[in-house]
Amino acid sequence: MHTEPSLSVVLAGGGTAGHISPLLAIASAVRDARPDARLLAVGTPAGMEARLVPAAGLDLATISRVPFPRRPSLDLLRLPGRLAGAVRQAGAILDEAEADVLVGVGGYVCTPMYLAAWRRKIPIVIHEANARPGLANRVGALLGGQVAVAFAGTRLAGARHVGMPMRPGISGLDRSAARAAARTALGLDPERPTLIVTGGSSGAQSINRTLTASVGALAGAGIQILHITGRGKAVHDADGAPLAAPGYRQVEYVDGMETVYAAADLLLARSGAATVCEVAAVGVPAVFVPLPVGNGEQALNAAGLVAAGGALIVADTAFTPGWVRDHIIALVQDPDRLARMSASSRQLGIRNADRRMAELVLEAADHDRSASPKAASPKAKSVKQHGRKR
Structure with a gap:
């Protein structure tokens, strides 16, 4: 007899505390709502997430950083190859995590993660923190991700205004x-x-x-x-x-x-x-x-x-x-x-954005699982080749 596998949520983002703080708040709210959920954060090796995410007790996998050059240069010529390599790394992480949903909060890591999830038809949930959205989250929105924003005036198609996820120690x-x-x-x-x-x-x-x-x-x-x-x-x-x-x-x-x-x-x-x-x-x-x-x-x-x-x-x-x-x-x-x-x-002030984001994440994951349920499978192994940390 097969049992339903636990929910697998992958959260991508990093580079600055402005991305990492809402990621951690969303992760905590998801864990509160679904204690059985398996959570994995994905960032880059050089971002602040390499220190802050493991310190918060969350597993971290890393992929290569792929900045988008703002003007013509040799880096621009190298971009397609670098991006393709990062998308392959992202796909391997999603596969091994058996991801039910990808949550993105912005930063360099998100574009390859969004592309890899889109190819696998994994639902994408996006949180945009800034009033002027970043490139990665604009890409994610174009790929059909559900979009939530911190500021009511942020221009992203179909965006829901949920506020900024933050720690209960601040919101309360x-x-x-x-x-x-x-x-x-x-x-x-x-x-x-x-x-x-x-x-x-x-x-x-x-x-x-x-x-x-x-x-x-x-x-x-x-x-x-x-x-x-x-x-x-x-x-x-x-x-x-x-x-x-x-x-x-x-x-x-x-x-x-x-x-x-x-x-x-x-x-x-x-x-x-x-x-x-x-x-x-x-x-x-x-x-x-x-x-x-x-x-x-x-x-x-x-x-x-x-x-x-x-x-x-x-x-x-x-x-x-x-x-x-x-x-x-x-x-x-x-x-x-x-x-x-x-x-x-x-x-x-909005003081429940973490819980509102968790509801969106669980709604997207559960809808996808009910539409195309996964076969039961063993718990994902450690992603050593991708630098998972705890």
């Missing part, structure tokens, strides 16, 4: 209840007005420079600052010593952004998709300084929250010590305005 955060303990944990005074500045996991040199020049004015106004500089990007004074001032503290990294969101009266940050969506979910007032490179997606990410009154936005070139003095000091000292921003932000 009560900032008021957690504030005092969060400030203590971060080495801050629980009672002082608090500005927290971050450029993301890799830091932001222009933000760091402006803040370094503004510490005196901020401290003089009674504002304490936690400056998350980014790994390897500590800031120094004119003598080369780590910058120090009354009420100012710098760290390279904070593990667990919910602590940051709870502690901050105001957050100053880049406007990556995950940051914007998390800010809205928890209702922390924010000032966004969009990354000035790329295709302008960071400014688009922030546009809805800014229009709703939950955040301010300033161009990277306009973010100067004078702007800090004229705008941020007065804002941090105005609790009524901060409260209005927080309320406006939370009205836009």
Whole structure:
């Protein structure tokens, strides 16, 4: 007598924390909904996923990174061969995993994974995090994938607006209840007005420079600052010593952004998709300084929250010590305005996107299995030749 094989879900994406965080949140929600499901993540060997995915307890297989050149070059001539090789690697992983469904969140790894799944008629479910969709997810949508988006205005045919999958520790955060303990944990005074500045996991040199020049004015106004500089990007004074001032503290990294969101009266940050969506979910007032490179997606990410009154936005070139003095000091000292921003932000926040994505994934997989049930087969072997890690 044959028994029904357990559900096999393959999740592809990586390169940056902005792709990996929603992937892990979706994986966790799928596991909660279907504890019997076999989960496998697929990334590239050089991306952040090589560290973050195994650390989250999820198996990882890797395929070759195939960047798409933006202009004519030798790399463009090599692209067809490289892509074909990556598609073969992707297909071998899907076959050995006996995948029922492929979930893609964007990044270099997704295009070959989408192509390999399409050839095998494996259903594809896509999550697009940015307001302006990336190339890989545009390809996946053209191949017939079901599309979910974090921002309502994202232009992908047939897209459903589900929000940004995030960890329950963030989506369920009560900032008021957690504030005092969060400030203590971060080495801050629980009672002082608090500005927290971050450029993301890799830091932001222009933000760091402006803040370094503004510490005196901020401290003089009674504002304490936690400056998350980014790994390897500590800031120094004119003598080369780590910058120090009354009420100012710098760290390279904070593990667990919910602590940051709870502690901050105001957050100053880049406007990556995950940051914007998390800010809205928890209702922390924010000032966004969009990354000035790329295709302008960071400014688009922030546009809805800014229009709703939950955040301010300033161009990277306009973010100067004078702007800090004229705008941020007065804002941090105005609790009524901060409260209005927080309320406006939370009205836009979506806090169940992980569960909504899990429902889409299970619906796609179960529909495919009922239409063409698989024969029972042994559990997939370890994909050593493709670099599976745990």
